Amino acid sequence: MPDDLSPRTSAPTDRAPLHVAVITGSTRDGRFGPLVSDWIADRVRARADMSLDVIDLVATPLPTVMPAFGTPPPAETIALLADVSPRLTVADAFVIVTPEYNHSYPASLKNAVDWHGPEWQAKPVGFVSYGGLSGGLRAVEHLRPVLAELHAVTIRDTVSFHNAWGSFGEGGSVDPAAEAAAKGFLDQLTWWGRALRSAKSVHPYVA
Template identity: 65%
Template sequence: MDLITRPLNLTVVVASNRAGRFGPTVADWFLSHVRPRADLTLDVVDLAEVDLPTALSRNPPPEVRDVLARVGPQLDSADAFVVLTPEYNHSFPASLKNLIDWHFGQWQAKPVGFVSYGGVSGGLRAVEQLRQVFAELHAVTVRDTVSFHHAHGHFDEDGTHKDPQAAEAAAKVMLDQLVWWGLALRDAKEARPYGG
């Protein structure tokens, strides 16, 4: 399969690791819109299942190396990312910053899209801060996002979106942009390695 027709490897990072988190509801909804796409293959990194210490070290202990050995290849193999994040205290979760900081080259010259949720801002303050972080890592963030303001009110008890039309349209736009950038960057890196 050539570069044009080979699907992009998309890794979705579920950022919340709090007990009782709402993230799985939003993630299930979003993943149900990714899976049918023929232009994407899917991998998920759920930070509730990744236990990285907050203290960075050039020589981490064996248990940390084990986690890095599991998560690092998932990030390495990604052609594109979607970060699904809540907003905590006008920012993004420490678990997400920790994952980002333990890795560097995995993000370079790859596109990143965002699905956010929260209260009145819908997680958009977290997204704006993440754009700065990913720019430092030489990643390309796509403009359009999917955000859920007062997220709990959008879904019923079974996790079904009550009025999905606008959110589905936003997800399609964001994923289409992500695929465009993912193909462009993958093609460029095949022709010439990224020099970041």
């Protein structure tokens, strides 16, 4: 048998927990997002193969005025970015929690995405969305090409809450189907996170 077709009997494995950043995308007064973020964060926290960081864009506000292209941001902007950027850098994977505003996602979320570049590269991104009849899925479909432009890998499966305000019961309980969807979603995120982390350890990603 040719060497390049020989069975692999000792392939290296990376069993370190995947560090997942859950990003709460809405900053609207009276927002529903933290309830959804807390729910998916609890599912991440319960897994031995993941560690968790929750980034709330209300608690970590970012500037909305960017410097001219090629110009470094001023010191006060760098100070604000310091609350978010290092946390995105060390994340192995992301879960973005987004509502749907006018068939798309919030400006606050686009702003957070646009302030960063290398932090997204060759990392998987999953989506938990919520809204009315669409469950926020149109927001998700608008996010996919944006993150592809930044060299992120968006996973296929999502978790979506249609008519979300009636989806959560006492103590944050949800329909069993949503629990099953979350498990499959996080399993898929873990597969991609480990695969990409392993690949980058052998061949650094080139954007």
